[in-house]
Amino acid sequence: MLASLYYSDFRLLWLSSLFAGAANWALIVSRGWLVYSISGSSMWVGVVTFAAMSPNFLAPPIAGFLADRFDRKKLLSIVFLVQFAHNIVLAGLAIMDVIEVSHLVILSFLNGCARASQMPAAQALLPNLIPPQHLLNAISLNAATVQGSRLVGPAAIVPLMAIFGPEGAFVICTIFYLFSLTFSMNIKTVSFGQLDNRVNFVENFLAGLKFVYGHRLILPLVVTVFLHCCLTMSFESILPVLAEEFFEDGGLGATYLMMAVGTGALIFVLCVAVIRDMKKRGNFLFTAAALSGLGPIILGIADNSVIALVGCFLMGAAQASFMAIAGAVVQTSSPDAIRGRVMSVYLWHIGGMMATFNWINAAITDSFGPSPVLIISGTAFMGIVIISLFSVPLRSLYFRGRVE
Template identity: 45%
Template sequence: MTIVLNVRQRIRSVGVKYLDSLTSRDFRSLWLASMCAGSAHWALIVARGWLVFEMEGSSAWVGWVTFAAMIPRFFLSPFAGLICDRFNRKIVLTTVFAMSFFHNLVLAMLVLLSDIQVSYVVVLALIDGSSRAILIPASSSLLPNLVRKDQLLNAIALNATTVHGTRLLGPLLIAPLVVTTGVTGTFLLSSVLYALGGVQVLFIRTHSAGVIDIKRSVLQNLLEGLSYLYHHRFLRPLLLLTVAHCALTMSFESLLPVLSLKKLGAEGGGFTYLMMAVGAGALIGVIGLSGIQHGSNRGQILLVLGILSGVAPIGLAISPNLYTALAAAAVMGATQSTFMALFAGVVQSIIPDAIRGRVASVNNLHIGGSMALFNLVNGRLADSLGAPVLLVIPGVIFVVVIGCSYAVVTLRKFYREGITIE
């Protein structure tokens, strides 16, 4: 009996440690909605990338479509942040889920009617990217209002499972569909997932909005988040480091189809399995992060993750077969997703709620813009240079960058003591 009680207490303590923020009803609803949206998003990326690669037989077009899906995060992010601080963030999220539902439905119908062209996919990718440009700051600015302050890092880490861990769940859900029904069933499934996610958003009861100064111009309000970040001694270099991380280590989606086909000898299934491996690693990584309850070692963890994020793509590039490639992809997912979740947790713990949406949109602008550009460049160069080269060189560069970041006083203090300097 004593052993049973000890086991139960152990399980309960682990649950409290890793799932603490899920005790909030509103956060559970947001988490489930984000899980649906993340699964639909990654399912779409895999299916859309393989559809374009099959249609054109070129990584260049995959790069263009990926660029089209990501570039709205650069152009629309400032306005998205303003919207998230001006209106009820729950209503904003509901609208975005509806947009994504209809986008995937239209894409499915075009494929089903054999009326699909690459130009249509590019236009629809722009629409999808526009909705994502609003969804990300809306969700991230709403989240801190749904949990206690001591639950914030746990909540952000758990929410990161819906962003990075769904790289596993999304491709896993569509793997049978890609083999049997093709991409049409995938796009329809994505629509269903967005519909289910929208219902969960409606269950959120907390009213959350920022503060817009009506005495100031639209431009002044737009620039407030940018001004806050760029005048912050700690957040400015941290943001620039994270931009380098995303550009150099995370802009690999346009490389995976050609890597799967030409180096590993796998078809669309290989591409799907690689994305699943990235997702599995990401899921393990962010769950591990959710158990961190003290912030003193955050800087050390970020430094180590940064180094590993640069090394992992090199492992993928030199993998001799699909099995070792899957292992390397899992390490990529674990290190990159945990790095990003930790970055988000640090930023959210510092910024004021009044401008949270605009700050989140500035992050989105920098991160999305850099990844859009580098995916485009990688897609254009992959057919001539090969995917392995485009994985190795940026990986090495980022390891050098993370080493040089130690020279920045505020980052060095964070690495050593976990202290964030105002």
């Protein structure tokens, strides 16, 4: 299960991704609760969440191009330095009690730009750090940091949220980003992509887009992932409202709900890491897709905190498994020379619309409450899973494990 961690450079990348992911999810919870406390509106939580995720519309393609043009390790270190500096400012404003919603919008956008640039660089670098026979294991373990950090980050800030409020959480996030910067700077592997000198800048820039849109399996898979993220994973902005329904302390309640998501994610992504047979991975992908729709429905009909936590656990388990396997298929299918650009296109589809749907869901929640949003979204995605069976390449992946 942990074979890839025996390789020192991958271990450093894994640790840097884990701490950065933990900081990211801790920020989503603490920042969201601070905005809700100041404004009393889910819509403003949605605006701040949108600001944090909206760079996924623009940053990934540029970051993917840079990841194929420059040393990927150095690019990653620069990104972590920006995130560290951002958090120093955020924590300082919060501790001095001069922070306003407008400050949070601006800082969230800056943090989002760095986060959106981090992912293509890290995913392009990863396959160069381990032998090919361990690639699927490494991709799954790296996905565990992305998904499992939903548990690690919120769990780390629980005591500080209870004692000091969001200010204490921001300090912890700053320390986490310092760890990520330190680990990334110690990676020794030098990794570059390859640009085609026979074509111009624009064609090089669009090479990842052409690969994704021209691939008979990757294109329908990316479309399905896109809808999965829009309909089942854009729930962060409504967490404060849900937390107030089920817990006396809304700030801690939002943290508990995110921890349940993270617990399910971590357990099931580690299970995915030990599955080497592609047919079983394909079966797991289809099952996870179906359950990704069921989780929000359970959370939407919950009438007590226990059922809400169970719904969050299932959401984390199903969503993380689906995203880990889908991401592995895209990474292993991409040529190394353009992998940074391919992964940036993949992340562009994922993150950009998640930002928009977080905002939309928050606005609807202010008028109708969170339950209709969750139930309708979950049901809609279960319908999408059924429709995806009409794609021959996807059906072959689901039931035969074929990557063509």
